Amino acid sequence: MHDIDARLGRIRGDVPPQAHNARTIAALTSNPGCARRAIMDAAGIDKPRLASYIGFPAPFGQSQFAITRGNAFEAQVKANGCAELLRLLREQLGLPIPEVSYDDLEEVGGHRSQHLRHARTRSLLTRAAGAGGDAGTLFDHPLLRLDVGGRPVYLEPDLIAFRLGGRFHVVEIKSFAVIDGQADGDKVAAAAIQSAVYVLAMRQLLAELGTGPEAVAREVVLVCPENFSNRPVATLLDVRQQLTVLGRQLSRLDRIESLVGLQPPGLTFDLELDQAGVPHRPAAELADDVRTVPARYAPECLASCEMCFFCRDEARGQTAALGRAAADELGAVHSVQMALGLADGTLTPADDQAEAAALLREAARLRRECLGETA
Ligand code: SF4
Structure with missing residues (x-):
């Protein structure tokens, strides 16, 4: 493990790693045969920055306005120990949730280390799983871990898990609107696959404790603003199909150690800045290094990967x-x-x-x- 960590660190260079999240894992599994993306994600490469520096800026990213709006909506739903969320669960979904306890796992005793947070998440979920009955406990910001390409990946979800009837349920808060009972189909599909990542990660965590997959419900609670207001509305979303696809695709990902072992020893995508504030490596040299790692471009990459314009240009003239x-x-x-x-x-x-x-x-x-x- 240490060798591979050192090698991935060299590939990333002297810059902080980018954390995985449900969106990156969902995107990774949409193209499991792409070694380029697998290595970049495992090394924590800042792909939008890299793509931009080598001349192919990515068409992704939320506007600052959308990010601020999303954060404000999430804070509103979670305010006062998730009072609004509990109202939704009781009134709209008819869930008989009694008085609850609320645990925020974003930090442990003032520390935010992933190791500590994951240990605390594990300990609290274990306790709740063993409590029996309707523990009715809410867990905010649980830090989950998922095995991706043979390596554990921490997930930093902005979600809440609650336990009801002996089962955990995942809550996903999104800021896209539900208008007259309808939401944008693409956004719902993306939320479903991201929620499935969390369900799978929770199932993996509980499986380590000897609990079966049924301990985490396949219906997730999607909370969105209703119509043109900030008033939240909750819907149950069945992610059974997404769980099947995700499980199959994750099992098809090659092991990171094998992929990295096939690359030139000096490979690096180092974006460290020089004194003038620009990466010290010339863009053309970095682009050449990117080309040494095999990619598997497909038009679907345009919707899911920040390297898409670079890879599309490279694949020009190929039937792929x-x-x-x-x-x-x-x-x-x-x-x-x-x-x-x-x-x-x-x-x-x-x-x-x-x-x-x-x-x-x-x-x-x-x-x-x-x-x-x-x-
Ligand atoms: S855009 Fe390039 S790096 Fe990203 S998944 Fe597609 S082929 Fe791989």
């Missing part, structure tokens, strides 16, 4: 950039140039390209027919 469905159909035909050559018959397919070549020739014939061209 056309999307997974096209790339799967084309099999061993890796470049668009080659696909065009096979389609018009100017290239002869290798044995492993014969099937794709036949499809391409047929597609070209149909296209000519539609356009009224003669062969």
Whole structure:
């Protein structure tokens, strides 16, 4: 473990690591075959900063206004020991929650070390799990841990877990609006997969204590502002499907040790600043280092990874950039140039390209027919 930590530290350079969160894990599992992202995330690379420095700034990130609004909404829901949240759980969801105790796990005795916070989370959840009945206890900012690519990753969720009827429930607070009972489908889908990450992490924690997965409910409580006000509304969201996908994708992630072992020993994405306040390594040199780690670009990256514009540029002309469905159909035909050559018959397919070549020739014939061209 120490070797791999030292190696990841060298890759990151002399800058603080970026923490994983549910969004990064959800994004990582959306492209489990990408070694570049896996290594960057394991090393805690600041991908938005790196992408920007090498000339391909990411299209992600919330505006300061949205961040402030989100924080204010979350503080409102959690104020006074989660009084508003309890009202929602009782009135809107009809949950018979009696008097509760409230534990904030954001720090332990004034300390914020991840190790301490995780130990405290573990200890309190263990106690609640063993309490039996409706302990009805709320846990704010529990620090969870999930195994990602063979390495434990701490999760810093802004969530609350509560226990009811012998089961824990995850609460996710989001600042996107529910208008007339409807919310933006993409935002709900993203919230569902992120909540599933927390459910999985809680299940892993409780499994270490010998508790089955049923100890954490697959329905999460999604709390959002209603209509155009700041008034919160709660909805139950079933994340069963997301849990299945997440479990499958996490199991497909290669082990970080193996991936790192395949990279050049001197590899680093060090963004340390010089005295003038700019990274001391030239951008072109850093970009060359990024290219040495294999990527697996697909158009879906545009919605989930801060390196997407760099990787899209690099993948230009490759069939992978056309999307997974096209790339799967084309099999061993890796470049668009080659696909065009096979389609018009100017290239002869290798044995492993014969099937794709036949499809391409047929597609070209149909296209000519539609356009009224003669062969
Ligand atoms: S954008 Fe690049 S680094 Fe990110 S997942 Fe896609 S291929 Fe990998």
